[in-house]
Amino acid sequence: MSKSAKSLIAIAIILVLACILLYPSLSDELSSEEKPDGYTVTFMNDNIEYATVNVDATSPVIGKNMPDAPPVEGNRIFVGWNTKTDGSGSNITLDTQIDRDIIVYAIWTVKGESTDTGFISTSDQSFKIDDKTVEIVLGNLDPIPRLDEVTVVIYDPETGKRCSGSFSGSEYTLSFDNVNVSFQDIDKDGLMDSNEKLIFKADDGLATGIWNVELNYNNYQAGNNQFHFHIFENGIESYTENVRVNFLDVGQADSALIFTSDNKTILIDAGVPLYKKTQYVPILLDQLEKLNVEKIDAMILTHPDYDHIAGAEAVLETYDVLNVYMCKTVGESTTYTKLLNAIDKEGCEKHIGDFSSGDYLNLSTTENFRVLSVDSKNDANSASIVIRMSCESSSFLFTGDAPKKVEKEMLQNYSEELDVDVLKVGHHGSSTSSSEEFLQVVTPHISVISCGKDNRYGHPHEETLERLEIYSDVIIRTDFTGAYNCISSGKIID
Numbered sequence: 001m002s003k004s005a006k007s008l009i010a011i012a013i014i015l016v017l018a019c020i021l022l023y024p025s026l027s028d029e030l031s032s033e034e035k036p037d038g039y040t041v042t043f044m045n046d047n048i049e050y051a052t053v054n055v056d057a058t059s060p061v062i063g064k065n066m067p068d069a070p071p072v073e074g075n076r077i078f079v080g081w082n083t084k085t086d087g088s089g090s091n092i093t094l095d096t097q098i099d100r101d102i103i104v105y106a107i108w109t110v111k112g113e114s115t116d117t118g119f120i121s122t123s124d125q126s127f128k129i130d131d132k133t134v135e136i137v138l139g140n141l142d143p144i145p146r147l148d149e150v151t152v153v154i155y156d157p158e159t160g161k162r163c164s165g166s167f168s169g170s171e172y173t174l175s176f177d178n179v180n181v182s183f184q185d186i187d188k189d190g191l192m193d194s195n196e197k198l199i200f201k202a203d204d205g206l207a208t209g210i211w212n213v214e215l216n217y218n219n220y221q222a223g224n225n226q227f228h229f230h231i232f233e234n235g236i237e238s239y240t241e242n243v244r245v246n247f248l249d250v251g252q253a254d255s256a257l258i259f260t261s262d263n264k265t266i267l268i269d270a271g272v273p274l275y276k277k278t279q280y281v282p283i284l285l286d287q288l289e290k291l292n293v294e295k296i297d298a299m300i301l302t303h304p305d306y307d308h309i310a311g312a313e314a315v316l317e318t319y320d321v322l323n324v325y326m327c328k329t330v331g332e333s334t335t336y337t338k339l340l341n342a343i344d345k346e347g348c349e350k351h352i353g354d355f356s357s358g359d360y361l362n363l364s365t366t367e368n369f370r371v372l373s374v375d376s377k378n379d380a381n382s383a384s385i386v387i388r389m390s391c392e393s394s395s396f397l398f399t400g401d402a403p404k405k406v407e408k409e410m411l412q413n414y415s416e417e418l419d420v421d422v423l424k425v426g427h428h429g430s431s432t433s434s435s436e437e438f439l440q441v442v443t444p445h446i447s448v449i450s451c452g453k454d455n456r457y458g459h460p461h462e463e464t465l466e467r468l469e470i471y472s473d474v475i476i477r478t479d480f481t482g483a484y485n486c487i488s489s490g491k492i493i494d
């Protein structure tokens with residue numbers, strides 16, 4: 001007998017012995033405790049098994065055992081888990097009911113081309129020298145601007161407000177309230193050449209948050225040369241949590257919950273359907289509880305209509321809410337008046353119309369929240385706060401009930417910002433929103449319509465769906481799917 005055959009026999013004997021020794025304990029277990037009646041969900045990523053979750057049949061949802069999104073490489077955006085490899089099956093979220101063993105697949109999409117000119121990405125090109133200084137190395141600007149024709153616009157995270165100025169004198173320095181900006185013209189030719197530096201310095205230390213900067217100059221639309229850098233709280237150098245956006249199931253109403261990658265909880269709208277408050281407020285609160293909400297850092301109520309605010313009073317009573325953002329336009333209903341009283345009682349920071357379109361809200365040090373419209377007109381829908389949230393790997397647009405005329409204004413002012421990955425479709429899919437011109441620019445990968453089954457308005461309207469089918473890859477309707485969750489890597493390397 002050869003040596004290898006001998007060792008094979010030895011291994012076989014050991015295995016048989018092990019089985020005999022283990023058998024009593026296994027059989028004990030089987031007899032004393034019935035094998036749990038449950039299901040296995042196998043998560044696959046790029047054809048490799050990524051995670052396995054066992055789901056108990058008595059509570060057949062994945063819940064907190066949901067695996068983290070797979071790590072992002074390159075230009076990919078993680079869309080979610082789906083029962084089919086091409087994403088055409090059912091989405092699997094924390095609260096999908098599982099009734100059999102299944103295999104689900106990570107669905108990825110590719111990030112759109114960057115529209116930035118000159119600045120490829122902040123993390124590649126900015127350097128934190130110390131707590132007081134950040135240097136930005138310029139890429140190639142085309143055409144190369146003269147320093148004296150550039151307007152520097154900054155949004156200090158402390159205020160989120162726009163301040164602008166131009167370089168004067170040969171020193172190329174510029175002072176704002178909390179920061180000085182200077183330009184290092186290495187070859188002294190008065191031009192902003194590539195590899196030259198823009199330096200931000202604050203004697204008291206740069207405020208934590210996201211510093212958004214624009215360079216505007218002749219022939220360039222405002223915002224064409226945008227970049228940002230993050231100043232994190234002391235001792236924290238990067239955040240690795242995923243950004244999670246949960247479009248809640250609130251019937252014919254709106255509510256979306258965001259967990260940022262620095263662990264801030266943000267609720268955009270807290271609506272319930274008209275005449276169904278007693279039924280839907282518990283449904284809304286139940287979803288927040290299941291998502292393990294502990295406190296709400298900011299509640300943004302896009303406009304004063306019932307289907308966007310009627311659950312807010314209950315949210316204030318249940319959770320510690322730190323900030324509330326609302327438009328100036330007032331509501332006529334008693335629901336609105338009661339909400340204002342509840343906000344006062346909560347004692348949270350009130351931001352009622354104290355921000356304008358273009359401002360950034362200082363809600364997170366990792367994700368950018370920019371207001372693209374607010375109080376455009378006095379009617380409630382046109383007053384909607386429209387928010388763009390951007391993470392490192394993807395972007396979201398929350399439109400409230402903004403109608404086509406507001407979309408048109410945003411196209412004029414923020415065309416660069418409107419091209420997002422995920423769109424919360426305006427006004428529950430009504431044909432009064434989502435114009436063709438708007439969708440042509442937004443080209444959302446995923447469009448989410450928040451609406452109720454058989455609602456009295458016939459939302460979403462057929463013509464909106466037809467337009468979305470042309471410009472969006474995936475259309476999600478909460479009346480069909482219930483709550484819908486998106487996960488996006490928010491990883492930033494400081």
Ligand SMILES: [Zn+2]
Binds near residue numbers: 253307308401427
């Ligand atoms: Zn609405």
